[in-house]
Amino acid sequence: MLILATDDDGGPEIFASVQGEGPSMGIPVAFLRLSRCNLACVWCDTAYTWHFTGDERPHRLNETFNRKTNQIRLSEQEVAQRILALGQKRLIITGGEPLLQAPALARLLDYLPDITVEIETNGTTIAPPSLDIRIDQFNVSPKLAHSGNPAELALLPERLDTYATDQRAFFKFVIAEPGNVEEVLALQERYCFRPGHVFLMPEGTNSATLREREKWLASLCVKHGFRMSDRLHIHLFGDTRGT
Ligand code: SF4
Numbered sequence: 001m002l003i004l005a006t007d008d009d010g011g012p013e014i015f016a017s018v019q020g021e022g023p024s025m026g027i028p029v030a031f032l033r034l035s036r037c038n039l040a041c042v043w044c045d046t047a048y049t050w051h052f053t054g055d056e057r058p059h060r061l062n063e064t065f066n067r068k069t070n071q072i073r074l075s076e077q078e079v080a081q082r083i084l085a086l087g088q089k090r091l092i093i094t095g096g097e098p099l100l101q102a103p104a105l106a107r108l109l110d111y112l113p114d115i116t117v118e119i120e121t122n123g124t125t126i127a128p129p130s131l132d133i134r135i136d137q138f139n140v141s142p143k144l145a146h147s148g149n150p151a152e153l154a155l156l157p158e159r160l161d162t163y164a165t166d167q168r169a170f171f172k173f174v175i176a177e178p179g180n181v182e183e184v185l186a187l188q189e190r191y192c193f194r195p196g197h198v199f200l201m202p203e204g205t206n207s208a209t210l211r212e213r214e215k216w217l218a219s220l221c222v223k224h225g226f227r228m229s230d231r232l233h234i235h236l237f238g239d240t241r242g243t
Contacts, residue, residue, distance in 0.1 A: 020233030
């Protein structure tokens with residue numbers, strides 16, 4: 001059984017779109033968004049996957065979500081059927097933190113032998129072998145201090161070492177102000193991420209904020225040799241579910 005996030009109609013958040021971020025930006029894909037996360041980022045744009053009623057950790061919206069109406073449980077077989085019905089060759093598994101449901105994901109992918117798979121993870125956990133063998137690309141987004149998570153929860157050396165030495169892994173850092181890049185440089189020094197595998201992406205949930213931040217972020221990418229990621233889905237659809 002998988003625990004999925006819900007869309008605006010209360011159905012499972014499984015949909016076709018173009019990938020909006022990172023190295024596969026622009027590729028048509030199927031998306032599967034799972035519920036639950038082990039971190040709590042203050043600027044998280046999918047707080048409905050984890051910031052449930054009673055959770056007093058801070059979040060920019062000061063809003064909590066009803067767990068019952070924002071989660072849906074489906075069998076692996078049903079999820080696979082819904083993904084196949086979208087007719088896409090590539091699947092993005094996102095969240096929340098999808099690797100919290102690794103055993104069920106491995107069972108899901110048994111039903112999808114011909115699909116290319118990307119997993120988006122916060123980098124605090126790794127896939128067990130039964131799942132790892134099916135992953136073509138990891139989009140790892142370690143959370144910096146401005147996320148509000150303590151480093152001892154968000155930046156786990158053993159996990160980051162594992163991803164840094166995996167050529168399938170790309171790193172995507174969310175940047176809200178120029179000073180955040182200093183922390184990325186320190187991590188780059190410590191973990192020796194592969195050239196071309198590090199993206200800086202502006203934090204923002206509207207086009208105006210993204211465009212304003214991209215102006216200074218582009219210069220910092222040029223200066224330090226990082227790649228820059230936009231958030232294409234925000235420009236196209238705004239901060240909405242199922243997109
Ligand atoms: S790790 Fe990702 S899903 Fe979890 S709180 Fe942070 S931004 Fe949201």
